[in-house]
Amino acid sequence: MQNRIQEMRKAMRVTQNELADAVNVSRQTIISLENGRYNASLALAHKIAKYFGVTIEELFVFEEEEEQVCAAEAAERRGDEGRGNERFVLSQVQG
Numbered sequence: 001m002q003n004r005i006q007e008m009r010k011a012m013r014v015t016q017n018e019l020a021d022a023v024n025v026s027r028q029t030i031i032s033l034e035n036g037r038y039n040a041s042l043a044l045a046h047k048i049a050k051y052f053g054v055t056i057e058e059l060f061v062f063e064e065e066e067e068q069v070c071a072a073e074a075a076e077r078r079g080d081e082g083r084g085n086e087r088f089v090l091s092q093v094q095g
Contacts (some may be wrong), residue, residue: 002061006034008052023047 009019016030023044032038041050049056
């Protein structure tokens with residue numbers, strides 16, 4: 001999932017350490033988020049968005065292809081591939 005963490009952090013002249021301290025994670029976590037190697041939990045996404053004064057949707061870019069992969073993975077975990085209710089489950093999780 002792409003995000004705008006680095007962009008917003010630099011615009012506000014905040015270091016990775018400062019952001020990490022503010023949201024109670026390690027600097028390595030911030031680095032991984034900025035480089036797309038790690039997807040934030042909903043709780044962490046909320047903390048970071050709140051820190052920057054933006055919504056989660058403004059901070060994180062959820063692309064259609066990722067939505068399809070998430071839906072397929074959810075269906076596979078439930079063992080109901082091909083039933084057609086994957087979108088419903090994903091939309092329920094998203095809110």
